[in-house]
Amino acid sequence: MxxxxxxxxxxxxxxxxxxxxxxxxxxxxxxxxxxxxxxxxxxxxxxxxxxxxxxxxxxxxxxxxxxxxxxxxxxxxxxxxxxxxxxxxxxxxxxxxxxxxxxxxxxxxxxxxxxxxxxxxxxxxxxxxxxxxxxxxxxxxxxxxxxxxxxxxxxxxxxxxxxxxxxxxxxxxxxxxxxxxxxxxxxxxxxxxxxxxxxxxxxxxxxxxxxxxxxxxxxxxxxxxxxxxxxxxxxxxxxxxxxxxxxxxxxxxxxxxxxxxxxxxxxxxxxxxxxxxxxxxxxxxxxxRGGGWWGVGPGAHSHVGGVRWWNVRHPSEYGDRLRAGQSPARAREVLDPRERQLERVMLGVRLAEGLPLAELTPAGAAALDELVGSGLVAPEGLADGRVRLTRDGRLLTDTVVRALLSDL
CATH class of the missing domain: 3.80.30.20 (tm_1862 like domain)
Known part of the structure; x- marks a missing residue:
């Protein structure tokens, strides 16, 4: 919000x-x-x-x-x-x-x-x-x-x-x-x-x-x-x-x-x-994990199948639109495949379960050696096919994400 x-x-x-x-x-x-x-x-x-x-x-x-x-x-x-x-x-x-x-x-x-x-x-x-x-x-x-x-x-x-x-x-x-x-x-x-x-x-x-x-x-x-x-x-x-x-x-x-x-x-x-x-x-x-949700209320955000939208912000306008039989959505965006992949990487890497290696481009995968060497990505996770952050990596999540998305 x-x-x-x-x-x-x-x-x-x-x-x-x-x-x-x-x-x-x-x-x-x-x-x-x-x-x-x-x-x-x-x-x-x-x-x-x-x-x-x-x-x-x-x-x-x-x-x-x-x-x-x-x-x-x-x-x-x-x-x-x-x-x-x-x-x-x-x-x-x-x-x-x-x-x-x-x-x-x-x-x-x-x-x-x-x-x-x-x-x-x-x-x-x-x-x-x-x-x-x-x-x-x-x-x-x-x-x-x-x-x-x-x-x-x-x-x-x-x-x-x-x-x-x-x-x-x-x-x-x-x-x-x-x-x-x-x-x-x-x-x-x-x-x-x-x-x-x-x-x-x-x-x-x-x-x-x-x-x-x-x-x-x-x-x-x-x-x-x-x-x-x-x-x-x-x-x-x-x-x-x-x-x-x-x-x-x-x-x-x-x-x-x-x-x-x-x-x-x-x-x-x-x-x-x-x-x-x-x-x-x-x-x-x-x-x-990129699921679907409907956000109800003034200023609420929603996402379904790569379409994201957000409601008008003031409760008065919100109520007026619904009473008129209209959607309260103010605007929306339709994510293309590249944008959806960006989001999967940015959000997935934050989870302890890790990000599947299959979500990375070749350039993103190539960045892993340096990230492991810097102590930001756990090497044992890679053996399981997932990118998992170390404790230091959690402190520098944005740095990891930038490296994994350098070519996108």
Whole structure:
């Protein structure tokens, strides 16, 4: 939901897709992403397509959002047609999805089930800020069919949370995780951010230990980035805060990997650790493996069979289009074979399972000797026919990708 979508080509008013794209639908798992664009307040580092009540003005309100988004779910079913497989994963992101009442989230999930069908054992995730849920709401979500919850922890230190403009206190996390476990969620994940202004080595160590004390099934850890147009970027530009240092971020990453690995979680993707394959986020794996998904909501992105499109950003325009019987898609692009190969390499190399050697051009394969010699690619992976990054390689993923794509 970045603030800078590409320009793209005009999207059809009815949302229709080429027959070649639809023909690929049965070949891969299908996911649905539901974007809930509301937040109680805006975090200083965030450039996602989200709105507070004061920013929305006369736009579509949270009270009517579920009914509006259900119209897009029905549109998706018409566009994808009878060839669409049952949905394998549903992911509610934002924004803060749990600002909506549990009944609204349940209605959205029920609409997906009614229009597409949910595959048996489907993974259904919601993101949640710790202050936006309680024991009762989590019980309602679990009863509605949600199987996984991802809490935005970010840090265990109050001054770091304050630097990020987060509203919750560290003491809230043990409570919400306990409530989620009691409600019966299959998987509990926590998100962390490292490199915030004022964060020390000791602070980051405390955040990692605090996360592990929650006994999560899954941990995501991301380096803080300074995005244009954010409050954080303005403060850095004015000299009030220092931009995160690349060497410090690398040290923080290594610290995370060492700590999490020692505790029994392993990295299955560059920024994601889990207790085992059953705890991997299947929805995100769909993105990384080039699967199909329909993104519902303002600014949401979708991909089916090499066609990628993105919705208009403001909730008001989004609702107006759907009420007029039109697709909310603002623009789209049709990827050619070269572009699809580029994406397979860029995303596949991030996974611990590795990238099949067959995806490389002769020039890309020729670069492997130097990458192995530099300690960025694991030689044992090549024997299995896959490109797998070492820990150092994960720090320099972009360098590896550039080498593998030098002739494309």
């Amino acid at each position: 970045s603030s800078k979508p590409p320009e793209g080509l005009p999207a059809p008013a009815d949302g229709g897709l080429p027959a070649t794209a639809l023909a690929e639908l049965p070949l891969r798992p299908l996911g649905v992403y539901i974007h809930v664009p509301y937040c109680a307040s805006r975090c200083g580092y965030c450039d996602f397509n989200t709105y507070t009540a004061s920013e929305l003005g006369g736009g579509t309100s949270a009270a009517t959002y579920a009914a509006t988004a259900i119209e897009e779910i029905r549109l998706a079913a018409r566009v994808l047609g009878p060839g669409a497989p049952p949905v394998d994963t549903v992911f509610f992101g934002g924004g803060t999805p749990t600002l909506l009442p549990p009944a609204d989230l349940a209605a959205l999930l029920a609409a997906v089930d009614e229009t597409f069908g949910l595959r048996p054992g489907a993974e259904v995730t919601t993101e949640a800020n710790p202050e936006s849920v309680d024991a009762a709401s989590l019980e309602q979500l679990r009863a509605a069919g949600f199987t996984r919850v991802s809490f935005g922890m970010q840090s265990a230190r109050p001054h770091v949370l304050a630097a990020l403009d987060r509203r919750h206190t560290p003491g809230r996390l043990p409570d919400v995780v306990c409530w989620a476990r009691k409600a019966g969620f299959d998987q509990v994940s926590v998100d962390l951010i490292y490199g915030a202004p004022g964060e020390s080595d000791r602070d980051w160590a405390a955040s990692l230990e605090g996360a592990l004390e929650l006994a999560p099934d899954h941990v995501s850890a991301y380096a803080l980035t300074v995005e244009d147009g954010t409050k954080l970027a303005r403060r850095v530009r004015r000299g009030e805060l220092l931009e995160p240092d690349d060497d410090l971020l690398a040290d923080r990453y290594l610290q995370a990997d060492e700590t999490l690995t020692a505790a029994g979680l392993s990295a299955y993707e560059v920024s994601n650790w889990a207790t085992g394959p059953s705890a991997w986020c299947r929805h995100n794996l769909g993105y990384w």
